[in-house]
Amino acid sequence: xxxxxxxxxxxxxxxxxxxxxxxxxxxxxxxxxxxxxxxxxxxxxxxxxxxxxxxxxxxxxxxxxxxxxxxxxxxxxxxxxxxxxxxxxxxxxxxxxxxxxxxxxxxxxxxxxxxxxxxxxxxxxxxxxxxxxxxxxxxxxxxxxxxxxxxxxxxxxxxxxxxxxxxxxxx
Amino acid sequence: xxxxxxxxxxxxxxxxxxxxxxxxxxxxxxxxxxxxxxxxxxxxxxxxxxxxxxxxxxxxxxxxxxxxxxxxxxxxxxxxxxxxxxxxxxxxxxxxxxxxxxxxxxxxxxxxxxxxxxxxxxxxxxxxxxxxxxxxxxxxxxxxxxxxxxxxxxxxxxxxxxxxxxxxxxxxxxxxxxxxxxxxxxxxxxxxxxxxxxxxxxxxxxxxxxxxxxxxxxxxxxxxxxxxxxxxxxxxxxxxxxxxxxxxxxxxxxxxxxxxxxxxxxxxxxxxxxxxxxxxxxxxxxxxxxxxxxxxxxxxxxxxxxxxxxxxxxxxxxxxxxxxxxxxxxxxxxxxxxxxxxxxxxxxxxxxxxxxxxxxxxxxxxxxxxxxxxxxxxxxxxxxxxxxxxxxxxxxxxxxxxxxxxxxxxxxxxxxxxxxxxxxxxxxxxxxxxxxxxxxxxxxxxxxxxxxxxxxxxxxxxxxxxxxxxxxxxxxxxxxxxxxxxxxxxxxxxxxxxxxxxxxxxxxxxxxxxxxxxxxxxxxxxxxxxxxxxxxxxxxxxxxxxxxxxxxxxxxxxxxxxxxxxxxxxxxxxxxxxxxxxxxxxxxxxxxxxxxxxxxxxxxxxxxxxxxxxxxxxxxxxxxxxxxxxxxxxxxxxxxxxxxxxxxxxxxxxxxxxxxxxxxxxxxxxxxxxxxxxxxxxxxxxxxxxxxxxxxxxxxxxxxxxxxxxxxxxxxxxxxxxxxxxxxxxxxxxxxxxxxxxxxxxxxxxxxxxxxxxxxxxxxxxxxxxxxxxxxxxxxxxxxxxxxxxxxxxxxxxx
Ligand SMILES: [Zn+2]
Numbered sequence: 001x002x003x004x005x006x007x008x009x010x011x012x013x014x015x016x017x018x019x020x021x022x023x024x025x026x027x028x029x030x031x032x033x034x035x036x037x038x039x040x041x042x043x044x045x046x047x048x049x050x051x052x053x054x055x056x057x058x059x060x061x062x063x064x065x066x067x068x069x070x071x072x073x074x075x076x077x078x079x080x081x082x083x084x085x086x087x088x089x090x091x092x093x094x095x096x097x098x099x100x101x102x103x104x105x106x107x108x109x110x111x112x113x114x115x116x117x118x119x120x121x122x123x124x125x126x127x128x129x130x131x132x133x134x135x136x137x138x139x140x141x142x143x144x145x146x147x148x149x150x151x152x153x154x155x156x157x158x159x160x161x162x163x164x165x166x167x168x169x170x171x
Numbered sequence: 172x173x174x175x176x177x178x179x180x181x182x183x184x185x186x187x188x189x190x191x192x193x194x195x196x197x198x199x200x201x202x203x204x205x206x207x208x209x210x211x212x213x214x215x216x217x218x219x220x221x222x223x224x225x226x227x228x229x230x231x232x233x234x235x236x237x238x239x240x241x242x243x244x245x246x247x248x249x250x251x252x253x254x255x256x257x258x259x260x261x262x263x264x265x266x267x268x269x270x271x272x273x274x275x276x277x278x279x280x281x282x283x284x285x286x287x288x289x290x291x292x293x294x295x296x297x298x299x300x301x302x303x304x305x306x307x308x309x310x311x312x313x314x315x316x317x318x319x320x321x322x323x324x325x326x327x328x329x330x331x332x333x334x335x336x337x338x339x340x341x342x343x344x345x346x347x348x349x350x351x352x353x354x355x356x357x358x359x360x361x362x363x364x365x366x367x368x369x370x371x372x373x374x375x376x377x378x379x380x381x382x383x384x385x386x387x388x389x390x391x392x393x394x395x396x397x398x399x400x401x402x403x404x405x406x407x408x409x410x411x412x413x414x415x416x417x418x419x420x421x422x423x424x425x426x427x428x429x430x431x432x433x434x435x436x437x438x439x440x441x442x443x444x445x446x447x448x449x450x451x452x453x454x455x456x457x458x459x460x461x462x463x464x465x466x467x468x469x470x471x472x473x474x475x476x477x478x479x480x481x482x483x484x485x486x487x488x489x490x491x492x493x494x495x496x497x498x499x500x501x502x503x504x505x506x507x508x509x510x511x512x513x514x515x516x517x518x519x520x521x522x523x524x525x526x527x528x529x530x531x532x533x534x535x536x537x538x539x540x541x542x543x544x545x546x547x548x549x550x551x552x553x554x555x556x557x558x559x560x561x562x563x564x565x566x567x568x569x570x571x572x573x574x575x576x577x578x579x580x581x582x583x584x585x586x587x588x589x590x591x592x593x594x595x596x597x598x599x600x601x602x603x604x605x606x607x608x609x610x611x612x613x614x615x616x617x618x619x620x621x622x623x624x625x626x627x628x629x630x631x632x633x634x635x636x637x638x639x640x641x642x643x644x645x646x647x648x649x650x651x652x653x654x655x656x657x658x659x660x661x662x663x664x665x666x667x668x669x670x671x672x673x674x675x676x677x678x679x680x681x682x683x684x685x686x687x688x689x690x691x692x693x694x695x696x697x698x699x700x701x702x703x704x705x706x707x708x709x710x711x712x713x714x715x716x717x718x719x720x721x722x723x724x725x726x727x728x729x730x731x732x733x734x735x736x737x738x739x740x741x742x743x744x745x746x747x748x749x750x751x752x753x754x755x756x757x758x759x760x761x762x763x764x765x766x767x768x769x770x771x772x773x774x775x776x777x778x779x780x781x782x783x784x785x786x787x788x789x790x791x792x793x794x795x796x797x798x799x800x801x802x803x804x805x806x807x808x809x810x811x812x813x814x815x816x817x818x819x820x821x822x823x824x825x826x827x828x829x830x831x832x833x834x835x836x837x838x839x840x841x842x843x844x845x846x847x848x849x850x851x852x853x854x855x856x857x858x859x860x861x862x863x864x865x866x867x868x869x870x871x872x873x874x875x876x877x878x879x880x881x882x883x884x885x886x887x888x889x890x891x892x893x894x895x896x897x898x899x900x901x902x903x904x905x906x907x908x909x910x911x912x913x914x915x916x917x918x919x920x921x922x923x924x925x926x927x928x929x930x931x932x933x934x935x936x937x938x939x940x941x942x943x944x945x946x947x948x949x950x951x952x953x954x955x956x957x958x959x960x961x962x963x964x965x966x967x968x969x970x
Binding site for chain 2: 032043045057066105106115144152159
């Protein structure tokens with residue numbers, strides 16, 4: 001090593017020193033995202049499935065009023081902003097601009113939906129999934145990138161954050 | 172063998188599903204899906220752990236009893252204790268030394284956990300991680316061990332290996348003998364919200380709140396490491412993820428705290444007259460027979476208590492029998508409610524269990540509304556699946572730990588919040604979280620606190636089984652309660668992911684502990700109960716497992732074997748698919764062929780054959796010849812045309828008629844009946860695209876409007892785990908088929924589950940169409956008739 005590189009490390013989530021809940025014996029903080037081409041609509045669909053309660057905690061920590069009714073206009077907008085700011089997808093080297101579709105609650109889960117026009121090339125997909133990690137240090141995010149009958153998973157867990165990439169060489 | 176029947180079938184393929192999209196993963200060419208797990212992963216049975224899954228005649232486990240005097244220094248946030256420990260060697264082996272768990276050492280700067288922490292990102296650091304890092308620089312965590320002496324007061328040699336401490340015995344401890352020794356120690360309590368310790372303190376600092384703290388105290392004394400028949404001394408270090416492997420014993424614990432504290436602890440309070448007022452003791456008595464929770468310490472009393480303060484101390488004495496651990500909590504902020512839960516203790520366990528909750532006023536009103544009630548409900552549901560609750564108390568304490576379990580006491584995190592106007596609120600999510608987490612943590616008192624599985628090795632044995640039962644508990648809380656974590660469809664995303672690990676993976680090595688050790692095993696048990704075994708057999712087998720292994724230490728193999736033996740189902744294929752593999756479930760319909768019986772009657776069969784031939788397109792060469800006006804030789808020379816030219820090969824000959832008559836004469840009555848019935852035989856070919864073999868569950872619909880639900884056991888895959896053809900005979904005409912209509916097997920790709928194929932819409936498409944029809948309605952919005960831009964306005968009555 002020839003020199004020491006000073007690294008400017010940003011502090012995530014505006015240093016909201018809200019209690020960072022620890023790992024606990026009840027279910028671990030985890031979320032699942034599916035990235036799936038839809039041939040019927042010609043879109044690439046991105047569906048985030050998070051625990052509703054975890055999302056609620058994170059939305060409130062990020063500034064939403066805690067009495068905001070779920071699925072109302074304000075809540076839906078907050079969920080959009082929240083997920084937009086914490087999920088990046090690049091396809092064949094280009095960052096995709098996502099359109100927000102909406103969100104719904106199903107049992108313990110909240111789903112947040114985005115779409116983008118289906119890119120011409122779909123051989124390399126990069127994902128940085130930072131959902132909920134500022135609220136829960138132990139958050140484990142799993143992104144299933146689907147291409148035809150192949151699923152490739154990008155896992156963003158404690159100790160393994162940052163962008164992950166999958167390739168579909170035969171496509 | 173008779174010459175009968177399905178000789179030459181009139182075959183007609185009525186479907187081959189179109190390019191079904193399947194999810195491919197670790198699919199190998201040959202799957203021996205039903206190979207037995209004995210001699211593969213399962214250990215050879217012995218007299219300790221026999222092949223039928225019950226504890227054997229030679230079963231043994233150690234016992235470790237504790238007498239402890241512990242003191243909380245509130246100002247220094249420091250615990251000091253002295254313990255007299257009696258180790259009973261019930262094993263057939265002589266022991267030179269004993270290992271103890273020193274779990275607080277995880278918070279030393281040089282601990283393996285601290286040294287092996289990896290960064291979460293190279294360009295960003297979370298505020299929580301930054302705060303922890305700073306705290307770890309300045310704060311001294313870990314045990315300070317004072318003295319370790321034998322009963323004569325002689326110092327014993329010790330050796331520290333990260334979170335383990337070895338105590339060398341002056342004399343070999345022979346089988347059947349016991350040894351007593353004394354340890355003193357101190358340590359600084361971690362601040363739970365900063366370092367994350369499954370315990371610790373939290374102080375309330377906001378203006379409207381008193382600066383008082385809640386202390387949750389766990390992993391607080393040297394606990395004996397497990398010494399077992401299958402592993403010897405357990406020496407996996409505590410790295411924070413894999414929880415604990417412990418021994419049962421009896422505890423007498425004296426806890427000295429500020430005199431105005433309320434203390435909750437594993438066990439039963441032995442000296443209420445010294446620490447409770449007469450009124451509080453009367454209320455506790457009243458709670459034993461009350462129909463609803465009784466406040467032992469009211470809100471007003473707790474608030475007054477916070478304001479007064481004291482320099483005095485008080486000592487709370489607790490006694491707990493046959494527990495694998497001991498934890499406690501104390502605060503002057505605690506409101507305390509209690510309810511006697513009646514049960515049939517079957518002569519072994521209490522008939523009345525005291526369910527109790529402890530919480531600060533800050534977390535009201537949700538705690539008094541739900542916590543103790545959820546304990547009551549949880550005991551009811553869990554006991555129905557296992558055995559009567561075996562201890563006299565079951566407690567839920569509100570504090571900074573999201574959720575953590577110990578014998579008779581649990582720490583739970585849900586809290587109310589205060590909005591800008593100072594109003595107390597709690598969200599729908601918080602209510603559900605409270606119900607879910609209290610059920611889950613109280614449930615842990617059964618698994619693993621009583622059915623003492625090895626948490627550090629196999630998280631799923633306590634978390635998976637417990638998530639299964641807390642799912643049942645939440646399902647029984649109220650109709651349509653929003654819990655779907657253990658519903659089969661919810662696990663598909665994890666099971667199809669490309670870098671999972673099998674459930675049978677050591678706890679600290681699992682990357683996604685939530686789906687791996689909680690949701691997937693819980694879902695597997697739901698499927699085993701609802702789909703594979705049925706409720707009656709499952710409940711009997713599961714209850715037998717619980718009762719066989721209460722207050723003992725089961726391994727996964729004891730669980731697997733018991734479930735098989737009691738239910739009468741060889742389930743190796745199920746364990747292999749769900750617990751040992753990373754394959755998923757995906758059954759697809761390859762084709763349906765309608766086979767009709769060959770009647771042998773030339774009048775019918777020849778005509779059918781002609782029909783089939785006529786249905787084929789004409790030779791293109793012949794058609795082009797004709798259209799070009801080219802004549803054949805026979806057309807030009809009609810004298811060559813004879814009988815054969817005029818009649819095709821399908822004409823019925825007398826020889827055929829005679830053969831048919833002889834054939835009919837040779838048939839049994841039932842054969843003739845079947846021949847004339849016109850039965851349709853549908854040959855259905857199914858593919859196993861996911862790898863895990865599962866039952867094939869079918870809904871069949873017929874043209875006459877009737878339907879049938881068919882459940883084919885998983886053994887259909889025994890000869891070929893990749894593809895099978897199954898036959899179904901009916902005199903009706905099949906018009907629709909659906910595989911797994913009730914979504915009960917976690918089938919990952921449903922696009923090839925239906926005949927005739929239906930267009931499946933994605934979640935997002937479905938969401939969009941539901942939004943276009945009723946979103947505005949749902950949101951109480953209206954559009955005025957004359958608005959040009961159809962801008963929604965809030966309308967109607969305010970609610
Ligand atoms: Zn748990």
